[in-house]
Amino acid sequence: MKTKNITFRLLLIAFIFTYVTSCKKDQLDSQTPQSASAEKIATLNSVDEPKEMMTLAAIAMRFHDGAREDLTRRMLAMSNLSTNNKWELVWYAYNERKSAQMMIVKHKDIPNTYTIASKGQHQSNIFSLIHGVHVFGREPFPWVKPGHAKPYVAEGARMIADLLFDDIRADAPSLNVTNGTLQDVLSAITNKWNKNEKLNIYTTGHSLGGANSVMIGTYVHTFFSTRKNIPDGKINLRMFNYAGPNLFRSDFVKYYNDLKKDTHINVKQYFYLIKNDVVCNFFPHNMDGLYDAFPWAWTMKIPIRLFIRGFNAGLNIGNIRYEQVGSYSDRSRIILVNKEDPNKFDVPNKIWFLDGYAAYYKYNHFTSSYLVSLGAPAVPEVENGQITTTKSSRIRTIDGDQDLHYVPTEEQINEYLKKIGAK
Numbered sequence: 429m430k431t432k433n434i435t436f437r438l439l440l441i442a443f444i445f446t447y448v449t450s451c452k453k454d455q456l457d458s459q460t461p462q463s464a465s466a467e468k469i470a471t472l473n474s475v476d477e478p479k480e481m482m483t484l485a486a487i488a489m490r491f492h493d494g495a496r497e498d499l500t501r502r503m504l505a506m507s508n509l510s511t512n513n514k515w516e517l518v519w520y521a522y523n524e525r526k527s528a529q530m531m532i533v534k535h536k537d538i539p540n541t542y543t544i545a546s547k548g549q550h551q552s553n554i555f556s557l558i559h560g561v562h563v564f565g566r567e568p569f570p571w572v573k574p575g576h577a578k579p580y581v582a583e584g585a586r587m588i589a590d591l592l593f594d595d596i597r598a599d600a601p602s603l604n605v606t607n608g609t610l611q612d613v614l615s616a617i618t619n620k621w622n623k624n625e626k627l628n629i630y631t632t633g634h635s636l637g638g639a640n641s642v643m644i645g646t647y648v649h650t651f652f653s654t655r656k657n658i659p660d661g662k663i664n665l666r667m668f669n670y671a672g673p674n675l676f677r678s679d680f681v682k683y684y685n686d687l688k689k690d691t692h693i694n695v696k697q698y699f700y701l702i703k704n705d706v707v708c709n710f711f712p713h714n715m716d717g718l719y720d721a722f723p724w725a726w727t728m729k730i731p732i733r734l735f736i737r738g739f740n741a742g743l744n745i746g747n748i749r750y751e752q753v754g755s756y757s758d759r760s761r762i763i764l765v766n767k768e769d770p771n772k773f774d775v776p777n778k779i780w781f782l783d784g785y786a787a788y789y790k791y792n793h794f795t796s797s798y799l800v801s802l803g804a805p806a807v808p809e810v811e812n813g814q815i816t817t818t819k820s821s822r823i824r825t826i827d828g829d830q831d832l833h834y835v836p837t838e839e840q841i842n843e844y845l846k847k848i849g850a851k
Contacts, residue, residue, distance in 0.1 A: 475535070478700070479510035479804040481543065481632040481668040485641075486795035486807040487511075488531055488545035489634055496522060499810060500531060510804045515543065519605070519613050521598035522547075528591045530640075532600075532613060540621050541628040544610075544644055546592065548635030564746055569680055571647045574654060579680035581643070582750070588636070589643050610644075614651050623657070628664045634795050635707055638672025638699075642684060642753055649687055649695065660692050669699045670798050673707050674750045681751040688758070699754035699761045702801060705792045708752075764801040 487503045497520050507513045515533040522529040529547035565583030571593065572578060581589070597609045603616040621627050629648055633641035645667035652663055676684070687695045701708040743749075754761035796806050808815045 475538070475541070476510060477630075477666065477668070478698070478802050479799075480514075481630060481666075482634070482670055482700070482795070482798055482802055483510040483804055483807055484515070484533065484543055484545045485632045485634040485637055485668070485670055486799060488529065488547045488632075488637060489795055490807065490810040491522075491529065491547070496520065496529070499813070499815065502815065503807065504533065508805055509807060510799075518542070518602050519598060519600040519608075521596040521610075523591060523596045528588070528596050530592055530596065530610070530644075535628075538628065540617075540625055541630075542617060543630040543632060544641075544648070546631075546633040546637040546640035546644060548633060548637035548640075563675065563750070564742060564748065566677060566748070569643070569646070571643075571650045572683060573650060576683070577679075579683045580677040581680050582675040582677070585639060585643065585675035588640060589647070592640060592644065593647055610647070611651065614648065618652075618655065623659055623662060626662055626664060628666070630666045630668065632668040632670070633672070634670040634798065635793065636673065638669035639675050640672075641667055641669045642672065642676070645697070646684060646687070649690070649693060652693055653690075658692070661694060663693045665693055665695045667695075667697045669697070669753065670795075671701055671705055671707055671793055672699065672753075674752050676750060676753060678749050678751050681753050684753050685755060685760075688760075697754055697760045699752065700764055700798065700802075701761070702764045702792050702797060707793050764798065 487500060490503070491499055497517065500520065501517055503509070504511060504515050504517060505513050514536050516536055517531060518534045519532040521531075531545050533543050533545070535541035535543075563582040563584060566580045567583050567586035568578035569581045569586065569589065570578055571589070593610055597607050597612075599606050600608060600613055600616065603613060603620070605612050605616050608616070617627075631641040631645040631648065633639070633644075645665060649665055652658055652665075684697075688697065752761065799806055810816070
């Protein structure tokens, strides 16, 4: 009996010693940079998603001519932006004639983390304008999961998709891609990816780039859905659409919204829009939202109403129905409030010309307004291949031309950030 007690005590002491030692080891292991990094990667806490994605979307919007890659790298290296020099350029492609531009950046600290950012519409480019307003025709969107009926998008949207996925190509030396398309780059990213780790893909864009982000994200989802040997739950796909017009028919919107039910790929979607943003009111079901975005100044009410009625008649004749992506119920559609005071821009109450309205309402649509509304620093403008801080425009009123600084200056941005207590 005595021998059994001694044996039991020795075993108990040995167990306690082993347990304490293992706890200390676990505690030491949990404090190693590798383990801390793994936890950080798992939660993606180091990515301030709304601000960083909008900042990358704004950077993608800035370049319409000359020195694109060099300027992009310079902006990505800025430490005073929300991106905070945490992303590096790995692929950059554009089509000069058709005003299409797309870049892929890689996170410097989190492995296997990429963002695909697409440029929005450039008003002086006829191809870009056609993409945004060509909504009376419909085309199938072919890049969907195998076996699924092809949903329809506006003809202009399909033109963009063909351009982004097939027509623009560029070199990516760091990924060993020469004259490659988006599919080639995604294949290179997949080949470099250790399947035991997470792969994080973001898509982002502003305005027409927001609509592009929806289509690019859908394309990315299809790409990985059709790849062999992709483990379940290892891919995080995040789609950020800022101020995108509604170029998608009802069946596409349903398909897009249903992507969140996929258990193979972890999908989240976000559609940010400022309430009075004219572009976000285009084509949700018809053009009625456009009238709502012009709440004051009687001078343009009548022609705006006539235009809307004519547009709606065309949609009704064609039995055409557009819907917004995302949903309020699952918080994937988010309304932002632009709290800047429009009166500081000295916009007159009576404007006889559409360009005056366009100048003012672009204020609600600009990337700077979205950044301010999210509490993010302004991204500098680019003019003639040079980085600058602000733009101005002249509008025609009944009292003659007036200056309108419709992009907030850096000082105004900083003043606003102080007011809302943003850090």
